[in-house]
Structures are given as C-alpha cells and as structure tokens.
Amino acid sequence: MTSAFIGIGSNLGESRRIVAEAVASLGGLxxxxxxxxxxxxxxxxxxxxxxxxxxxxxxxxxxDLPPAELLSALLALEREAGRLRDGTRWGPRALDLDVLLYGDEIICDAGLRVPHPHLAQRAFVLLPLAEIAPERSVPGFGRVTDLLAGVDAAGCRRLDLP
Structure with a gap:
C-alpha cells in the first residue's frame, strides 16, 4: 500500500458538509x-x-490504486458532487480533490503532477497537511512545517466541529 495525501476544497453550496462527505468517500475508495x-x-x-x-x-x-486510477476515482467523486470541469482555473467549485503526495514519488504526467505543483505556496493546503503530517518531507520541496513557515496563513482559520 502507498500513503497518499489528498487535498479537499469547496466553496459552493454547503461546503462544510460537502468536505465531510468527501472525507467519508475517500475512506471508501x-x-x-x-x-x-x-x-x-x-x-x-x-x-x-x-x-x-x-x-x-x-x-x-x-x-493500492496506481496514481492514474486514484486520480480517476477523485474526478468521479468531484462529478458526483456536481463539479463540472470546464477549463476554468481556480474558480468556484462544489468539490475539488487533488493528489498532493503519492508516497515519495515524483510524477510528471499530462494529467497528473505529484507533488502538487503549487503545494509549497498554498497555506490552505499546508495548514491541514501540517496538522496530520508535520514532519512529512515533500519531494523536491522540503519538510511540511518548514514550507508552512514560508507562507502567509493569516487569512486562514481552523474551524471547530459543526
């Protein structure tokens, strides 16, 4: 088995519920x-x-899913949540699932880049990643806690359980 880290995001609809359901769905892959x-x-x-x-x-x-199959499963979950990939980058979405890390692999395929190419710049990824894997090394970038220290996380806040 390979350890994979998946980023989850939502800003349309009932985002807290959508993210919680995505966590449950990821456990059922x-x-x-x-x-x-x-x-x-x-x-x-x-x-x-x-x-x-x-x-x-x-x-x-x-x-045990190979990276391409994992990505395919994530895209299917996004579609089930109502996400339409129309080519718009960084816009609003009901659900966004990203393969952040897949073991210690560096993957540069047409549809999948791992580690996620913007991981080291994004507080919204590094904060929750540091919560569950602070000492994890990101291939080509460094340790998660060191990466987090290098970004502005002032606009981000941890939410209590609903």
Missing amino acids: PQSRLLRSSAQYLTPPWGVTEQPPFINSVVEIDT
Missing part, C-alpha cells in the same frame, strides 16, 4: 483505507480572488 484527516479550515480564495472563501481539509489514505 476501492483498495484504499482512510488513515487520518485534518480539521476543516476556512481560507481565502487563491488565484481568482473574487469568489467565496473555501473550506479546505487534507486526508491521508493508504491505497
């Missing part, structure tokens, strides 16, 4: 099991700033 999940974080939008804030979380799963 074939040949996979949920190991840990972070709290939810309220975070400002990144990239396109004229949109509602996001709810973000990160989970760690153990999986």
Whole structure:
C-alpha cells in the first residue's frame, strides 16, 4: 500500500458538509483505507480572488490504486458532487480533490503532477497537511512545517466541529 495525501476544497453550496462527505468517500475508495484527516479550515480564495472563501481539509489514505486510477476515482467523486470541469482555473467549485503526495514519488504526467505543483505556496493546503503530517518531507520541496513557515496563513482559520 502507498500513503497518499489528498487535498479537499469547496466553496459552493454547503461546503462544510460537502468536505465531510468527501472525507467519508475517500475512506471508501476501492483498495484504499482512510488513515487520518485534518480539521476543516476556512481560507481565502487563491488565484481568482473574487469568489467565496473555501473550506479546505487534507486526508491521508493508504491505497493500492496506481496514481492514474486514484486520480480517476477523485474526478468521479468531484462529478458526483456536481463539479463540472470546464477549463476554468481556480474558480468556484462544489468539490475539488487533488493528489498532493503519492508516497515519495515524483510524477510528471499530462494529467497528473505529484507533488502538487503549487503545494509549497498554498497555506490552505499546508495548514491541514501540517496538522496530520508535520514532519512529512515533500519531494523536491522540503519538510511540511518548514514550507508552512514560508507562507502567509493569516487569512486562514481552523474551524471547530459543526
């Protein structure tokens, strides 16, 4: 089994519920099991700033799914939640699932780049990732806690359980 970290985000609809349901769905992926999940974080939008804030979380799963099959399963979960991928980058969405890390692999395929290419720049990923794996090394970038120290997380806040 390979340890994979998945980033979860939502800013349309009932985002807290959507993120919680995504965590449960990730635990039910074939040949996979949920190991840990972070709290939810309220975070400002990144990239396109004229949109509602996001709810973000990160989970760690153990999986026997190869990276491409894992990505395919994540895209199916996004579609089930109502996400339409129309080519718009960084816009509002009901559910966004990203493979952040897949073991210690570096993957540069047309549809999948791991570690996620913007992971080291995004507080909304690093905060929940640091909660569940602070000492984790991100191939090519460094340790999660060191990466978090290098970003502005002032607009992000951890949410209590609903």
